[in-house]
Amino acid sequence: MAIDKTLYDRLGGKPTLEKVHRIFYDKAFAHPWLSKFFTDKPQEVLENQQTDFMSQLMGGPKIYGGKSPKSAHQHMLITDELFELRSQLLSDAIREAGIDDGLREEWLEADRTLKRAVVKKTESECTQAYPNQPILNFPKC
Ligand code: HEM
Numbered sequence: 001m002a003i004d005k006t007l008y009d010r011l012g013g014k015p016t017l018e019k020v021h022r023i024f025y026d027k028a029f030a031h032p033w034l035s036k037f038f039t040d041k042p043q044e045v046l047e048n049q050q051t052d053f054m055s056q057l058m059g060g061p062k063i064y065g066g067k068s069p070k071s072a073h074q075h076m077l078i079t080d081e082l083f084e085l086r087s088q089l090l091s092d093a094i095r096e097a098g099i100d101d102g103l104r105e106e107w108l109e110a111d112r113t114l115k116r117a118v119v120k121k122t123e124s125e126c127t128q129a130y131p132n133q134p135i136l137n138f139p140k141c
Helices: 007-011 014-030 043-057 080-096 101-112
Strands: none
Touching: 007 014, 007 101, 014 043, 014 080, 043 101, 080 101
């Protein structure tokens, strides 16, 4: 029965994750505030890392070999407001990829499990992974 399948399988596997992440990062890179955080890594690399990470989280292949979300974002002041903005863009991207509302909700729920690992209240909660790593804190715009 379809309901026994993993979220990854019910979404249609890797091609669906790749499609959504392409649409999502197009939006993130075009957004005046969110794009400020994305200066170091090429969009395609981020898309692939996000696809591998979410694949694992949704019960698909375990191929993600990057940092944990907590350490990858330790130097970024990701406020609650910024996280919610990202969630909205992700939701829009999932919808634009033609995925039904039930699966979209499940995807957003899985994504939301990482909220506590990345969100901070103040810059004092940011830490550097190595000396001189810039702290990323951009006012809303
Ligand atoms: C507003 C919220 C977020 C912002 C601004 C953000 C921004 C970024 C940036 C700039 C990078 C590249 C870091 C680098 O240069 O190495 C990155 C990496 C990454 N992000 Fe996020 N992110 C956010 C939320 C999330 C969430 C909720 C997840 C998980 C569902 C996530 C998963 C990842 C992963 C897997 C990587 C790759 C880590 C690595 O191997 O280096 N991000 N993110």
